[in-house]
Amino acid sequence: MEDTATIRLGSENFEFPLLKGTEGEMALDTRTLRAKSGFIAFDEGYGNTGSCLSDITFIDGEKGILRHRGYPIEQLAEHSGFLETAMLVIYGDLPPEECFDAFRFSVRENASIHTGMHHHFDGFPSYAHPMAILSAMLNSLGAYYPEMSSNDREQDLAHFNETAALLISKVRTIAAMTYRMKMGLPFVYPDHNRRYAENFLHMMFSKPYNDYVDEHGAAKALDLFLMLHADHEQNCSTSTVRMVASGGANLFASVSAGVCALWGPSHGGANMAVIQMLEDIHKSGDDGTRFIQAAKEGKAKLMGFGHRVYKNYDPRAKILGKSAEGILKSMDIKDPMLDIAKRLEQAALEDPYFIERKLYPNVDFYSGIILKAIGIPVEMFTVMFAIGRMPGWIANWKEIADNPKSRIHRPRQIYTGATLRDYVAMGERE
Ligand code: CMC
Numbered sequence: 312m313e314d315t316a317t318i319r320l321g322s323e324n325f326e327f328p329l330l331k332g333t334e335g336e337m338a339l340d341t342r343t344l345r346a347k348s349g350f351i352a353f354d355e356g357y358g359n360t361g362s363c364l365s366d367i368t369f370i371d372g373e374k375g376i377l378r379h380r381g382y383p384i385e386q387l388a389e390h391s392g393f394l395e396t397a398m399l400v401i402y403g404d405l406p407p408e409e410c411f412d413a414f415r416f417s418v419r420e421n422a423s424i425h426t427g428m429h430h431h432f433d434g435f436p437s438y439a440h441p442m443a444i445l446s447a448m449l450n451s452l453g454a455y456y457p458e459m460s461s462n463d464r465e466q467d468l469a470h471f472n473e474t475a476a477l478l479i480s481k482v483r484t485i486a487a488m489t490y491r492m493k494m495g496l497p498f499v500y501p502d503h504n505r506r507y508a509e510n511f512l513h514m515m516f517s518k519p520y521n522d523y524v525d526e527h528g529a530a531k532a533l534d535l536f537l538m539l540h541a542d543h544e545q546n547c548s549t550s551t552v553r554m555v556a557s558g559g560a561n562l563f564a565s566v567s568a569g570v571c572a573l574w575g576p577s578h579g580g581a582n583m584a585v586i587q588m589l590e591d592i593h594k595s596g597d598d599g600t601r602f603i604q605a606a607k608e609g610k611a612k613l614m615g616f617g618h619r620v621y622k623n624y625d626p627r628a629k630i631l632g633k634s635a636e637g638i639l640k641s642m643d644i645k646d647p648m649l650d651i652a653k654r655l656e657q658a659a660l661e662d663p664y665f666i667e668r669k670l671y672p673n674v675d676f677y678s679g680i681i682l683k684a685i686g687i688p689v690e691m692f693t694v695m696f697a698i699g700r701m702p703g704w705i706a707n708w709k710e711i712a713d714n715p716k717s718r719i720h721r722p723r724q725i726y727t728g729a730t731l732r733d734y735v736a737m738g739e740r741e
Contacts, residue, residue, distance in 0.1 A: 540699025
């Protein structure tokens with residue numbers, strides 16, 4: 312195959328190089344398009360735009376493949392855990408034992424947050440959305456570590472390992488504290504003897520003289536949930552992190568922006584929306600048929616279905632679907648939401664509307680059922696997604712920060728507003 316392509320614009324031909332990824336994906340390198348031709352590429356929503364070269368995650372949406380640093384998600388789900396996968400995503404390989412121990416130690420040591428930050432929680436009303444609190448707290452966290460959040464690239468990178476472990480640890484503590492604050496409960500300090508997911512459940516649910524005990528494998532299910540969210544290449548929040556990082560911003564500021572981007576119902580907020588949808592269907596006595604019909608008529612959206620990249624089953628949804636059944640069984644919970652979800656999935660998978668548009672369940676379809684079974688309130692679901700996605704955001708920030716040729720992200724636009732007009736004064740105006 313040729314390694315260039317020619318584009319004809321008007322009467323002129325322009326030649327552009329072709330790029331090939333390690334998995335064979337092809338791209339037309341249009342970086343010189345405007346300089347050569349005066350044209351720009353218009354791609355609203357970026358469905359055809361490669362914004363970067365990245366070594367972290369590979370997705371083949373047509374085949375339903377997801378791999379981190381070459382490892383298939385199914386193998387990681389079976390053999391790895393959240394912290395190990397976090398290291399894989401951030402550092403590029405599965406860590407040798409000593410490195411993994413050192414990372415775990417650093418995560419454990421960084422679990423508490425500065426007591427000065429406890430007071431920040433007092434400033435939020437109890438009805439504040441946990442994503443608003445999380446984003447504000449992560450950005451404020453940087454203020455407590457000026458040496459790690461200097462916006463001086465070299466200095467921020469010199470502290471990278473510590474910052475990465477700190478953020479992975481503290482995002483979980485802040486999330487648990489947010490829940491306790493909203494419930495009017497005293498904060499619970501992290502317990503250094505507990506593992507990552509179990510420690511989170513302890514900080515969420517322990518009561519004085521009644522420590523949280525994980526009897527039904529909730530921590531394992533939560534660890535799997537977090538692991539499956541660790542990274543997902545150039546999605547809305549990760550692209551936001553890269554965009555913010557491209558201006559030179561530090562890691563705290565960049566991931567805080569990632570949280571804001573994740574919040575929306577088309578992205579991470581979908582996991583909340585799925586449970587709300589299932590509950591509404593349940594309450595209305597619909598077996599799902601009416602809802603599917605409304606979705607086909609454009610009057611509703613089947614939340615947890617569809618994806619910009621996957622035109623096949625999201626492999627994470629398959630794993631989570633099984634895990635949801637497992638956790639409900641081990642907890643002896645009969646959640647009618649699971650039955651409704653399965654019926655909806657079946658109906659949608661057999662319906663020409665969904666088949667033609669290649670709409671399949673995504674990661675958010677079953678994750679809410681697991682979180683609900685563990686006892687996480689619906690309002691906290693997107694926060695749980697953010698805890699899981701932290702390694703991906705960190706790894707993507709590092710790719711930008713490590714690249715001396717990285718340029719500020721600054722897309723162009725096609726202006727469609729009014730053309731030049733003269734200002735005519737209409738009397739004195741303040
Ligand atoms: N229910 C019903 N119809 C849908 C759905 C859905 N969930 N998703 C897409 N469609 C239709 C859409 O109306 C359009 O139909 P038509 O061709 O007749 O206009 C067609 O399918 C193509 O959809 P699109 O809007 O071009 O797809 P997109 O790539 O712009 O959007 C999406 C992807 C994930 C935002 C969208 O599928 C959606 O809103 N899904 C529900 C929300 C959701 O589950 N989000 C979580 C995504 S996965 C986790 C994450 O990345 O955060």
